[in-house]
Amino acid sequence: MLKLAVFDFDSTLMDGETIDFFAEELGIGEEVAKITEEAMSGRLDFFESLQQRVGLLKGLDFSVVERISHNLPYMPGAKETITELKNRGMKVVCFSGGFRTATSYAKDILGYHADFSNALHVKEGKLTGLVGGDMMYNFSKGDMLTRLQAVLGVSEEETLVCGDGANDLSMFAHAGTRIAFRARDILKREANIIIEEKDLSLILKEI
Ligand SMILES: [Mg+2]
Numbered sequence: 001m002l003k004l005a006v007f008d009f010d011s012t013l014m015d016g017e018t019i020d021f022f023a024e025e026l027g028i029g030e031e032v033a034k035i036t037e038e039a040m041s042g043r044l045d046f047f048e049s050l051q052q053r054v055g056l057l058k059g060l061d062f063s064v065v066e067r068i069s070h071n072l073p074y075m076p077g078a079k080e081t082i083t084e085l086k087n088r089g090m091k092v093v094c095f096s097g098g099f100r101t102a103t104s105y106a107k108d109i110l111g112y113h114a115d116f117s118n119a120l121h122v123k124e125g126k127l128t129g130l131v132g133g134d135m136m137y138n139f140s141k142g143d144m145l146t147r148l149q150a151v152l153g154v155s156e157e158e159t160l161v162c163g164d165g166a167n168d169l170s171m172f173a174h175a176g177t178r179i180a181f182r183a184r185d186i187l188k189r190e191a192n193i194i195i196e197e198k199d200l201s202l203i204l205k206e207i
């Protein structure tokens with residue numbers, strides 16, 4: 001029986017990449033989106049890609065970051081899927097290589113129990129280009145998942161993970177139910193459920 005579900009945020013619970021939306025404000029959307037794509041396809045180390053992309057955001061007003069973070073388009077089916085998994089008695093958690101401004105705000109809207117992501121460093125109301133947090137490395141999601149499993153007393157077989165990109169690979173290594181949602185090939189190869197339609201609630205028919 002499944003007891004724990006972990007969802008990625010960008011392009012999984014949310015329809016897009018948060019950092020790409022920030023970059024568009026600065027007119028560097030294409031440049032940042034290109035780096036995001038390289039990272040999500042597994043051609044670029046996640047930590048390096050995160051540093052590069054956040055560095056390019058230096059000077060962006062934090063009020064803009066908050067406005068964008070609070071107006072993101074959530075994935076069709078995200079809220080009803082989380083509600084149903086919670087009704088089934090599962091703990092539902094979000095692991096994101098993105099940012100607390102987005103994942104903590106969405107927690108109360110989508111209904112997951114907790115979020116683990118990164119924090120943008122802010123000084124005098126502007127981004128400094130620095131970043132820190134829980135989800136900075138290729139290994140971060142797998143590392144956090146094994147710690148959560150230990151605390152909750154949940155086995156790999158009782159764990160569901162769902163994501164779309166290369167930085168979800170490390171958590172796929174520690175879960176019995178592995179859902180690739182509109183995912184890159186590198187992640188699909190490690191999945192046992194593949195969903196290509198833009199509707200997260202299709203998960204409910206598979207588990
Ligand atoms: Mg993603």
